[in-house]
Amino acid sequence: MYGVYTPPTVEDIRLRWQQICTWAKQNGRCQRYQKDVELDCESGWIYFVHRGMVRLQGQPRTSSVGTSIAIEVPKDVAPSLLALVGVGQPFELGREQYLQATSHVHNTEVIRIHVSELSFVPGFEIDVLQAFRYQHQRQMRQLNNVTQGRVIDQLLGYLYLLAEEFGKADSKGLHLPFVLTHSQLAGAIGSTRGTVTRLLGELRKNGEIKIAGDNTISLPLRKKSPLHLQLLE
């Protein structure tokens, strides 16, 4: 092993991202979507959120155990919400046909770059892979969240994970600047819409969350319980 390691600066990464955005716009690689539109993604491409937000959902699975006939999925079961992808972050569907990418907010813009093009801007391939490494670490925390504890803790834990990534700090705490439906929240923790509605009410009553008139959620920071400490460490 030899050489001296010089990690890229935030400025390096920002400049490369700008270069990519400019190239993408000039070459018709940036597409705009209205809210809740399913994106037409292909294997072999990496997609980047240029504006807005994309949610990755898993198709509801039909049951197979103990029967050769697929069982109908109950109506209250939400498709799983596997990730929310914010500005500058990449996503890919790979060959995983169960995944579905949907624009989460109005005027979401998505850039597409073929994997064979990633290395054409020096350093950019590593930026993208580092972003996936970061997402992998986030995903671990969410997997840890949904495989432990009571559903109400999983729900609050998920909101804290989101707040950590997307929350805007104000005097009252961390505010999530986008809306998630109860069905989407249910899909993130493997619960049902009805249960999430009930538990959100309970969390609000306990002062664990605040729900604004536009249905966005805030997490007050005053309370320092073990879960909060763990998630905001």
Place this chain on the structure above:
Amino acid sequence: MYGVYTPPTVEDIRLRWQQICTWAKQNGRCQRYQKDVELDCESGWIYFVHRGMVRLQGQPRTSSVGTSIAIEVPKDVAPSLLALVGVGQPFELGREQYLQATSHVHNTEVIRIHVSELSFVPGFEIDVLQAFRYQHQRQMRQLNNVTQGRVIDQLLGYLYLLAEEFGKADSKGLHLPFVLTHSQLAGAIGSTRGTVTRLLGELRKNGEIKIAGDNTISLPLRKKSPLHLQLLE
């Protein structure tokens, strides 16, 4: 964008990995562990399984909702099993203090490399990051698995994910060449040891799995149900 893309060949990757292994052994960077020993991992390092297997577990969380006093975790609740890391694969704990790495089998060997050293063998940094990208995709499937369907489907789904990655094909199907305790399986899907014991019995009775005398599990391939098709696509 310019240039011609030449992806690394499997042989390139293998040679770099050998180079790293040789260097690690010469420089005291390879450590051997008995079974079920907690590894002493530090932030800023990437670890590689050179032999055997490592499991990553999440610390059981104490509940915090609606009380300022931590609630005791019920005894039957397993720590979450977040990943099984096989030979050649990297893992890291990052700054995530909830994660714990443990040797899963006897004579597990682990190589450690500081993040600042990854770029010293040209191409190796990208190999490692590509491995994390791959793990991220696997993790998505597991998150999709545990946030949908009945517990018995989640259990079988998890076994199929493992079989896909670690299974050895024989005339009867896919054989998982290592043992997972019922508690570990429970930790992977967020269930309890007792439930897993009952459901494994049910799956065996239905012919969905086979359990050998040494407690290893095999999945017969004869049955082609929607779940199997989805997981083995």
